[in-house]
Amino acid sequence: MVLKVRPKVQALPGCPMSKCMGLLGGLWTPELLWALSNGPRRFSELRRDCPYISAKVLTSRLRDLEQRGVLTRAVMPTSPPTVEYGLTALGEDLLPAIRSIVEVGSRLLLKDGPPATD
Amino acid sequence: MVLKVRPKVQALPGCPMSKCMGLLGGLWTPELLWALSNGPRRFSELRRDCPYISAKVLTSRLRDLEQRGVLTRAVMPTSPPTVEYGLTALGEDLLPAIRSIVEVGSRLLLKDGPPATD
């Protein structure tokens, strides 16, 4: 048998769907990649982009994505430390899916979501 | 304030990304929608489509998606009960995102994933 223990984050290894979802799974991951799609951003900027994320979770997601080769982490040796996160080639590869998700979500919000005009 | 308790499955209510991800979040959800994109399927067929899913989880995901209006559940009054699940209009709306995810995943598998033939 191929699978005694699944990665838990990946339903079906070898499956395109799972391959991609394993990368952008996690509550905040898509938001982060979306934020980074406009160019590199710093830790505090990402916190502002994801208002309700905690520092711990942000760090762990960031580390995770870095380890998976989705993004890069660059520490600038400035007096107050400055860190910039940016997408790798792999991270860029994910953008079409991200964009598609955003598009679909936008359409759904227009439909059932009351415009709310606010 | 707006958010004491978040739905947990939706990072930022009102955000297109979260709107969409809230629907196709969950380990097996995308796989199920993908399986249903070819037309209605029965419970046992879905089990075969997702080899490692348990009956409990399959049921709960199915019920969840039904309640969210993503799919329909039709019980055929046959001697051995037969149940067919199919996508609703909302479910179909999600397909572009699903397809995009599959495409991205396929490309990723081609790149880093050695054919492995296993």
Place this chain on the structure above:
DNA sequence: CTGTATCCCCGTGGATACTG
């Protein structure tokens, strides 16, 4: 065939406090 009912594991995510 199509589920239910339990029980349990564990990872994600959150809150808070502290640090170089």
Place this chain on the structure above:
DNA sequence: CAGTATCCACGGGGATACAG
């Protein structure tokens, strides 16, 4: 500024057994 360190809650997901 950019994290670490704890501790905790929750729910998803899994295994197994049973049921209409």
